[in-house]
Amino acid sequence: MTFAPLMFRLLLAGTALAIAAGAAAQETAPPETQAAAPPQVEGKPPPYEQRLVRLAEILGSVHYLRNLCLSQPEDSWRRSMQQLIDKETADEPKRRERMTAAFNRGYRTFASVYTACTEPATLAEERYRAEGATLASEIVARFGN
Secondary structure (H helix, E strand, C coil), rough: CHHHHHHHHHHHHHHHHHHCCCCCCCCCCCCCCCCCCCCCCCCCCCCCCHHHHHHHHHHHHHHHHHHHHHCCCCCCCHHHHHHHHHHHHHCCCCHHHHHHHHHHHHHHHHHHCCCCCCHHHHHHHHHHHHHHHHHHHHHHHHHHH
């Protein structure tokens, strides 16, 4: 498998996490010009799988927390995750299910705790964005070459 498409997607996710520093920041959808990654053998996940699943969980958490604290909901985090899932798990339904479940787990975890935008919710969102940006950078640095 070539890691170039993965590197682009992770850089995109990491950049999106870093750019989202302001709660009122507006984000645009990333271009959809990247070719789909070649399918992998379903039995052997890539070496970055655990990190990618954690990134999916973080994106789900950030999606919930950002929308909780914004006056107008945004869908950019969910769209970014959907694009990552579509490109990374094209012909691998089990990996697709794992990544979708991780995103939903991150979303539901915070939905069960925070029902209003509070200072701890804002702090959690900032910390998760920072963790996601670090994780995306690490994946690219280790597996993107």
